[in-house]
Amino acid sequence: MCIFRYKIREERGETMPKLTFFYGVMNSSKSARALIQKFSFEEKGFSVGLLKPAVDTRDGGEWVRSRIGLCSPAHPVAPDEDLNRWYLHHPFDVLVVDEAQFLSGRQVEALYEVACASAPVFCYGLASDFRTRLFPGSRRLFELADELVRIEALCACGRVAQVNARIENGKILREGSRVEIGGNERYQSMCYRCYRRGLSGQTHGG
Numbered sequence: 001m002c003i004f005r006y007k008i009r010e011e012r013g014e015t016m017p018k019l020t021f022f023y024g025v026m027n028s029s030k031s032a033r034a035l036i037q038k039f040s041f042e043e044k045g046f047s048v049g050l051l052k053p054a055v056d057t058r059d060g061g062e063w064v065r066s067r068i069g070l071c072s073p074a075h076p077v078a079p080d081e082d083l084n085r086w087y088l089h090h091p092f093d094v095l096v097v098d099e100a101q102f103l104s105g106r107q108v109e110a111l112y113e114v115a116c117a118s119a120p121v122f123c124y125g126l127a128s129d130f131r132t133r134l135f136p137g138s139r140r141l142f143e144l145a146d147e148l149v150r151i152e153a154l155c156a157c158g159r160v161a162q163v164n165a166r167i168e169n170g171k172i173l174r175e176g177s178r179v180e181i182g183g184n185e186r187y188q189s190m191c192y193r194c195y196r197r198g199l200s201g202q203t204h205g206g
């Protein structure tokens, strides 16, 4: 295990593992990238722990699935779970976390501690909710991550999408409960300009 970890550090040209946050809007291929990254490390002989906050129950809470068909079982992280303690019993070479916006601030701090001491941690998730406000988990990741990587997706007008708009009856909702998990029909990624104008997919004119 230690040799594997050392090899990862050496391969990445670093002396220490680190915490990386890949953030993007909905449908920007975050889950697919997380699964591909897991596969790539496993192909080289590293053990990879895949985690996903249990608040996301779309897939029974125990699977990471991408729209292009990739999937893998994941450890469902309970809202108050102590991830330092979990890692002590599951000392993987690498950790990959999907839907990381749903982690608590304390859980992000625990992952940071794992990244400092033992294994690189790659988190994938949304930055902000449909009200354009940061999720608590994402906020802590922006504060602590050693590396931030934006995964870009386009708005229907051609600009870079940055808002996950919640759509109901063709209109954008700006208030309501934060954690409401839905499919494509309820959320649409768009640029802030289109969000401000109140355009949904049906009326997009640019």
Ligand SMILES: [Zn+2]
Residues within 6 Å of the ligand: 155, 156, 157, 158, 159, 190, 191, 192, 193, 194, 195
């Ligand atoms: Zn736009």
